[in-house]
Amino acid sequence: MPVANIQVSETPLVLYALRRADDALILGHRLSEWCGHAPMLEEDMALSNIALDLLGQARELYTYAAKAEGKDNDEDKLAYLRDVRQYRNLLLVEQPNGGFAQTLVRQFFYSAFADLYWRAMMASRDTTLAAIAAKSEKESAYHLRHASEWIIRLGDGTDESRARAQAAIDHLWAFTGEMFAVDEGECALIHADIAIDPGSLRGRWLTTLSGVVSEATLELPQTDWMQQGGRTGRHSEHLGHLLSELQSMQRTFPGQTW
């Protein structure tokens, strides 16, 4: 008997924490799919390491979302008992691993943003978010370095790796716009200095990308069309499959302690 989905009272602050928690969990989950299957043992280690950092961020953010909501939810209920339409992550992070190039390009796009984002969030007036930011910023800086080095190696490696890296960039580019979008609720948090305006990071994010991509002899697409929807629960088809795996135990054996 599958257990019903929980209901979450998505106040602006709850929703804000939930969105970032979902980003971290879903991307961490994707990276964890590599464990035991990476191109070299060093990357099994590195991708697992990054996944663990993201999982840690997700747990702190879920716990904070649950606390801000003030009901009987907790990190596990938030992760395991919401359906695809209740998930609030970016479309970018739910995209399948594809090959190594696609995984690393996805990571590069996200980490280049996360690095700037968490650094800026250290100044949040919300002390919990500021503390999570301080820890996440250090982790993101490493994630970005790792991804950037790989983009350069793949781009400036062989013809094959260059083609694969460029194809991944072209494929994932349309999912990057969502990182910089805000809705009304977030605007209020930005005005209250609890959140930062992600739009203000876009210029620096592009500078980071351009630097690495040009050293890698690759190119950023010229298209402006961006996919949206993750933040309001309109996901790609991929997320449902990910969740059915992630949540299978909690759905099969409802209400038990593990």
Place this chain on the structure above:
Amino acid sequence: MYTQALSTTETDDRGLEDAAKAAQFQARIDAEERIEPNDWMPAAYRKTLTRQISQHAHSEIVGMLPEGNWITRAPSLRRKAALLAKVQDECGHGLYLYAAAETLGTSREELVDAMLAGKAKYSSIFNYPTLTWADIGIIGWLVDGAAIMNQIPLCRCSYGPYARAMIRVCKEESFHQRQGYEIVLTLCRGSDEQQAMAQEALNRWWWPVLMMFGPPDATSQHSDTSTKWKIKRFSNDELRQKFVDATVPQAQYLGLTIPDPGMIQDADGHWPYSEIDWTEFKQVLAGNGPCNRDRLAARGKAHDEGAWVREAAAAYAAKRARRQTAQAAE
């Protein structure tokens, strides 16, 4: 994780070596000195250790697969993080052990190729499937428990790099074992369904775990040289009995039944166990276990699909080196 006692020693070829050197070498071993990579050693010692350490490394890497099977389905975020960290540790052990094996003169690539070609063995325990979440607990508790039993004596192995690797590996393994035991304990304190899940997993894993200690002493060949060289310090049966003796009270505490009816503690405090089905063991070693093909296929797929990445990394490193040389020449 662990390599089982399936290493056989190479034929003693000291006749071809300098007898004086061999005597000196044995004297050092007898004096409990550590042999280091640059020291003289008999060719058979080198070969035996290369095989044993690389089998151990392969076991760590293949061992990532059965547990990795549950990373994406772990039932809570805490369990997910702990399992991912654990499997990552196994990978670290593999890397560490390949490095130890490389000090004997064979490269990681050659060792991995031998494994992928089915020429090198890994612990047969990883050819069994992880069917339920309880398997993750049982593996930590019993498979890692058996591994520790085998590896603690290896911390005093005569070959320095292997002994030092084992010290670190054992520390992490005992953490894994506690974690596994705690998973099983949670199940045993949980619902009837969870208790049944734990018991069912124990039923499947018990005998394969006992096989991890290798063939019975009566049929085990060539272990005298390994003993003389102080690579091996206890016999397969001694370690197996020690493991059973330590595990029975733990199972009792958990309220689980070991699937060996009628076990009675003897006057010396040991728990004698029934005859092990060595036919199954031989079949699994011969490649006919439930997952042998899947495990090798998964490692082969990761290796093949990653080839272009490794080539790209090598090509980039070569380009960069050329550029640096060119710059230096300017």
